[in-house]
Amino acid sequence: xxxxxxxxxxIKIVTISSKGLxxxxxxxxxxxxxxxxxxxxxxTAFRTSLAVMIPYVRxxxxxxxxxxxxxxxxxxxxxxxxxxxxxxKHITVVNRSGGRRMEQLFADLSKKYPDAVFELLLxxxxxxxxxxxxxxxxxxxxxxxxxxxxxxxxxxxxxxKSRFISLIGSYKxxxxxxxxxxxxxxxxxxxxxxxxxLVEAGELIEANVDADQLVEIGELQGDEPLATEKxxxxxxxxxxxxxxxxxxxxxxxxxxxxxxxxxxxx
Numbered sequence: 439x440x441x442x443x444x445x446x447x448x449i450k451i452v453t454i455s456s457k458g459l460x461x462x463x464x465x466x467x468x469x470x471x472x473x474x475x476x477x478x479x480x481x482t483a484f485r486t487s488l489a490v491m492i493p494y495v496r497x498x499x500x501x502x503x504x505x506x507x508x509x510x511x512x513x514x515x516x517x518x519x520x521x522x523x524x525x526x527k528h529i530t531v532v533n534r535s536g537g538r539r540m541e542q543l544f545a546d547l548s549k550k551y552p553d554a555v556f557e558l559l560l561x562x563x564x565x566x567x568x569x570x571x572x573x574x575x576x577x578x579x580x581x582x583x584x585x586x587x588x589x590x591x592x593x594x595x596x597x598x599k600s601r602f603i604s605l606i607g608s609y610k611x612x613x614x615x616x617x618x619x620x621x622x623x624x625x626x627x628x629x630x631x632x633x634x635x636l637v638e639a640g641e642l643i644e645a646n647v648d649a650d651q652l653v654e655i656g657e658l659q660g661d662e663p664l665a666t667e668k669x670x671x672x673x674x675x676x677x678x679x680x681x682x683x684x685x686x687x688x689x690x691x692x693x694x695x696x697x698x699x700x701x702x703x704x
Contacts, residue, residue: 441678444468448682452478454585458510463685472704474689478681483511485684486674487519490581490604492655493628493672494520496664497602500578501525507590507615508583509533509540509558512606516581517543521551530557530573532590571595582615583607587640593619604672611643618645624669626653634675642673 440449445468452461461478494501504526506513513531520526531540544556559569574580574595582590584607593616603624605615621627621641629635632652635642655672664670692698 439676439678439681441682443679443682446473446682446686448678448685450478450482450678450681452482463681465682465685465689474685474692474698476685476688479511481681481684481688482676483515485680486512486606486676487515488684489630489655489674489676489680490516490606490672491519491523492658493664493670494579494602494604495523496658496661497579497670498663499600499602499666501602503528503530503577504579504581505530505532505573505577506581506583507532507586508581508607510583512583513540513581514543516583516604517547520579520581521547521554526579527553528555528557528576530559530577532559532561532570532573534561577601580604581606584615585609585613586615587613589617589620590615591620593617593623596620596623600667600669602670602672604674605639605641606674608640609638609675611638611640614640614644616641620669621645621647621671624671625666627651628653628655628664628670628672630655630674630680631677634677635673638675639673 447466448463450461450463452459459479459482463476463478463481465473467473502525504520506516506529509531517529540558548556559573570591574591575597578601580601580603582605586607607615622645627647629652632649632654636649
């Protein structure tokens with residue numbers, strides 16, 4: 439994923455496997471000097487979650503109850519950022535297997551947010567389906583953070599209440615985290631990139647969505663709220679410039695704080 443701005447050029451090299459996303463982000467000066475290398479897994483999770491927060495902070499409806507599908511880095515940063523923005527009081531994380539990592543995160547966050555309630559819902563639970571339906575009905579926000587090939591839930595599991603729904607897990611035409619009825623349940627579909635989403639997002643491809651139905655978050659002006667009586671759906675597949683900008687900021691912070699490993703005359 440190469441990208442360039444006037445002050446730097448970057449390229450992220452990753453491998454996506456059953457073990458997740460592994461790789462690095464390389465940042466270069468205009469003359470070609472290597473400015474730094476960063477862990478792609480952590481930065482990708484962080485910058486993607488930040489992108490979701492752009493329409494999220496404009497969503498002026500209730501954000502008290504969140505349900506998150508997934509328990510990896512992406513889900514972790516969604517939870518952390520939502521809590522830091524306030525209002526959220528109840529978080530349910532849905533995962534297919536044991537959630538030791540998420541349980542530790544909950545323990546740490548409980549100390550910082552003592553008024554918040556944290557719940558882990560495993561697909562192996564005997565009452566999973568009934569608890570999932572209840573959590574979805576009660577939810578105000580749905581964060582989907584897994585490379586799923588089948589929807590996490592059917593549209594019929596939702597009632598008529600308006601919700602914020604974000605999708606960051608699918609990156610191939612064969613992948614989808616929600617069904618077409620859920621995808622089309624809003625007035626428009628907000629995306630990070632029209633071009634990327636129309637060729638990579640399985641949800642949009644299956645629903646035969648065209649560019650006129652999409653709004654790029656880069657087109658949003660000022661701080662106008664995104665209040666609607668329908669659902670607000672946001673799909674993010676990622677842009678190289680996200681990695682470059684965040685990586686540049688992190689390298690600057692590392693230099694100021696004197697952290698990281700510096701290699702002279704590399």
